[in-house]
Amino acid sequence: MTDPPRWPTPWVRAALDLAVLASLVDGRLHGYAIAQALAEHGFGLLKGGSLYPVLNRLEEAGDVEAAWTEGRGGPGRREYALTAAGRDRLERELGSWRELGETLTTMSRGTTHG
Amino acid sequence: MAEATPIPATVNAYEHARGEGLDGQWAFAVSWRLLMKNVDATLVDEGLREALELVRETGESPEELFGSPGVHAAELFERWRRDGRLNPAAVKVPTSRSLVASSLKASGWIAFIMFVLELVGGRDLPVGFFALPLLLGFATIGGVAFWEWASHAWATALVVTVMTAATVGIGAATVGVLEVTSGTSLGALTPWLLLLEAAVLWSAGTVVLILVTAKTFAEVQDNPDDEQWVRRFSGVLRGPGWQSDARVREIVREARSHAAESGRTLAAEFGPPDAHAMAYGVDVRRRTTLKIALYAVLVALNLVPMVDGFSWATTAVALFFTWQAWQEYRTYDRFRSSAQVAS
Numbered sequence: 081m082t083d084p085p086r087w088p089t090p091w092v093r094a095a096l097d098l099a100v101l102a103s104l105v106d107g108r109l110h111g112y113a114i115a116q117a118l119a120e121h122g123f124g125l126l127k128g129g130s131l132y133p134v135l136n137r138l139e140e141a142g143d144v145e146a147a148w149t150e151g152r153g154g155p156g157r158r159e160y161a162l163t164a165a166g167r168d169r170l171e172r173e174l175g176s177w178r179e180l181g182e183t184l185t186t187m188s189r190g191t192t193h194g
Numbered sequence: 195m196a197e198a199t200p201i202p203a204t205v206n207a208y209e210h211a212r213g214e215g216l217d218g219q220w221a222f223a224v225s226w227r228l229l230m231k232n233v234d235a236t237l238v239d240e241g242l243r244e245a246l247e248l249v250r251e252t253g254e255s256p257e258e259l260f261g262s263p264g265v266h267a268a269e270l271f272e273r274w275r276r277d278g279r280l281n282p283a284a285v286k287v288p289t290s291r292s293l294v295a296s297s298l299k300a301s302g303w304i305a306f307i308m309f310v311l312e313l314v315g316g317r318d319l320p321v322g323f324f325a326l327p328l329l330l331g332f333a334t335i336g337g338v339a340f341w342e343w344a345s346h347a348w349a350t351a352l353v354v355t356v357m358t359a360a361t362v363g364i365g366a367a368t369v370g371v372l373e374v375t376s377g378t379s380l381g382a383l384t385p386w387l388l389l390l391e392a393a394v395l396w397s398a399g400t401v402v403l404i405l406v407t408a409k410t411f412a413e414v415q416d417n418p419d420d421e422q423w424v425r426r427f428s429g430v431l432r433g434p435g436w437q438s439d440a441r442v443r444e445i446v447r448e449a450r451s452h453a454a455e456s457g458r459t460l461a462a463e464f465g466p467p468d469a470h471a472m473a474y475g476v477d478v479r480r481r482t483t484l485k486i487a488l489y490a491v492l493v494a495l496n497l498v499p500m501v502d503g504f505s506w507a508t509t510a511v512a513l514f515f516t517w518q519a520w521q522e523y524r525t526y527d528r529f530r531s532s533a534q535v536a537s
Contacts, residue, residue: 093272097265111448112455128452129464130272132445133473137264148444158448 085124092123096134098177099123101143101162101170110149110157111135135160143169201225201235204242211250219528220256221246223263224270226529231271231475237279241270275469293339295402301331302396309388311507319384322375324391326368331395333364349439350432418467420453423460427467436476445474482526489519 085092092099103109103117111131119125138144143166150156162170205225209218221242228238245266249256260266274280305327312319337357344353418426424446431442453463464470492515496508 093269111452115452115456127463127465128449128456129470129473132448132452132464133268136474137268141264156447157451158444 086122095177096123096126097138097143098170098173100131100134100138101166102174104144104160104162104166105170108159108161110159112157114160138166142166201229201239201242204239204246207246208242208249208256211246212253212255214255217249217256220263223529224267226478226525227263227267227475228271230478230481231267231472233271233274233280233472237274241274271473275473280469280472293335295399297332297335298395298399298402299331300335300399301327302392302394302399304330304334305388305392305395309385309392312385312388319379320372320375321378322371322373323384324387325371327388327391327395329364329368329371333360337361351439418461420450420460423464423467424450427460427464427471430468430471431474433476436471436481437474438477438480441477478526478529482522485522486519489515489522493519 087095099118099121100114103114103121109117111128114135115126115128115131135144135146139146139160142163144160145163146158146160148156149159205218205221208221209215211217224245225238225242228241229235245256245260248254248259252259256266260269271280308323308327337360340360341353341357344356427449428442428446431437431445432439437445449460449464453460456463461467493512496512496515
């Protein structure tokens with residue numbers, strides 16, 4: 081049983097690349113663990129069909145790197161880690177999101193008209 | 195066979211919308227990424243036009259409005275997938291009758307090319323030369339059909355080995371036919387008989403083609419089990435110029451590992467195999483390398499007869515293949531640089 085996403089689907093989609101990068105800040109994770117981390121943070125449980133194309137794109141862009149690790153008794157896993165470029169992108173784009181949030185807050189207060 | 199689409203015109207319209215050449219590169223990169231995922235060209239054009247309207251209205255750059263080409267292409271793909279607008283049954287094989295028809299038409303074209311070369315070269319050729327268009331036409335179409343089928347079922351190395359063996363065999367058969375008939379020649383009639391042969395073969399191919407109906411390759415089950423899913427998924431991914439065998443194995447292994455942890459079937463976790471394979475699409479660099487390698491082989495094969503002496507016709511054909519290879523590289527380079535500019 082998993083909770084539905086806390087935000088509208090278009091928002092989740094727009095923030096997905098960044099959310100995946102953020103889930104890797106504390107260290108390497110395999111695909112399923114990334115999906116669980118996203119679910120725990122309110123993004124809803126992403127199915128593999130939605131998650132892996134994103135991971136593939138991030139890997140192609142050089143934002144994450146992947147390596148196989150042998151599973152303990154189970155099948156092997158492909159673990160993903162943030163690269164330096166991915167860390168830079170995360171920082172840069174988080175700044176933009178914050179700026180967007182602040183702008184919306186300021187606008188909603190109705191105090192800036194010039 | 196690629197159909198004519200208005201995509202180049204739309205890309206051109208991007209360049210003129212704000213007078214910014216980079217906008218055209220952005221549109222080109224988006225269209226290239228979608229076409230490489232086998233998305234229908236009309237749909238790709240629709241997506242480009244939709245964004246073009248906003249670019250015109252706002253005067254903003256497409257990157258600012260929609261993000262990098264990769265991100266926008268992925269968004270369009272995901273939206274169309276959700277809306278059921280993608281046609282994943284893109285992998286088709288022809289029926290045996292359509293293969294015969296295509297082979298006859300290809301033989302007709304080869305006979306016509308030989309006719310032109312004969313007019314220019316004016317050599318005295320043996321009677322066995324008339325069998326060459328048929329032999330080469332059927333070998334070419336048979337080879338393409340075999341590649342199309344085998345590359346979805348076997349490892350690439352095995353397919354290449356079998357194709358190489360077949361090419362050597364056909365080459366030996368060609369030399370044999372010419373050798374056996376080397377004593378007989380049709381003299382001045384040779385070019386005109388080749389033209390007649392071209393017309394007969396091409397007409398025969400057209401007649402057979404009228405009777406043909408193409409059918410789709412291996413229907414996909416509504417609810418495939420894991421093995422059926424993997425067979426179909428890896429088959430689509432192994433399409434010529436898509437993903438390497440090693441990469442396909444890695445993707446499948448990862449999908450199995452994920453499904454094992456989630457406790458769901460591959461179909462439940464990843465959706466229809468064709469649609470998921472399309473999300474990966476082709477490996478652009480790999481496809482370009484394969485095509486350029488193919489043209490290099492064609493140039494080399496074409497230059498071999500020049501050992502006997504210089505020929506303008508042979509040089510022209512070699513130059514044509516070289517130009518094709520250069521065009522492939524330019525398209526790839528344009529794609530790569532536009533992706534870099536926009537990222």
